[in-house]
Amino acid sequence: MGKILFINGSPNKNGNTAKLAKELLKGKEYKTLNLTEYKVYSYGQKFEDDQFEEVLAEMKNADTIVIGSPLYWHNICGAVRDLLDRFYGPVEYYSFGGTKLVFLLQGAAPEKWMLEAGEYTMSRYAALYGMEYVGMAANSKEAAALADRI
Numbered sequence: 001m002g003k004i005l006f007i008n009g010s011p012n013k014n015g016n017t018a019k020l021a022k023e024l025l026k027g028k029e030y031k032t033l034n035l036t037e038y039k040v041y042s043y044g045q046k047f048e049d050d051q052f053e054e055v056l057a058e059m060k061n062a063d064t065i066v067i068g069s070p071l072y073w074h075n076i077c078g079a080v081r082d083l084l085d086r087f088y089g090p091v092e093y094y095s096f097g098g099t100k101l102v103f104l105l106q107g108a109a110p111e112k113w114m115l116e117a118g119e120y121t122m123s124r125y126a127a128l129y130g131m132e133y134v135g136m137a138a139n140s141k142e143a144a145a146l147a148d149r150i
Helices: 016-024 052-060 078-086 112-128 140-147
Strands: 004-008 031-034 064-072 100-106 132-137
Touching: 004 016, 004 052, 016 064, 016 100, 016 140, 031 052, 052 078, 064 078, 064 112, 100 112, 112 132, 132 140
Parallel strands: 004 031, 004 064, 064 100, 100 132
Antiparallel strands: none
8 A cells, every 4th residue: 555645625624525535545545635735826816825745745745635525505615626727737648657546526405426536526526637546425325335445
């Protein structure tokens, strides 16, 4: 088992997104990066205090990346969306070959189309950067089913 990085997109460090990650990663050693503690600006913006490169370095150092997002406005949260968008340009396509990606989409009552949209986005993101997309979990049962594949 290699290095596991959990990127928590929720502003609540110990909220339901983090709890779902704990279910997925039970018994495994992993590092948590709370994305809202970093300044990752929107695609196209340039500010001196931007920390995208720091987040990217952590991701490059991982063998497995777990990205967790709360479901806001029927979709992936803004912090995670900004991170994905920022890959365009500075990150070469297929440059994450050999890295596994798991997506956690946590919401109170997500509808099927919301889950499908999140899964589509993350599977396409993984394919574009050469990651092995392990799958998505939206609840504890799904997280437990994915745990053995990490």
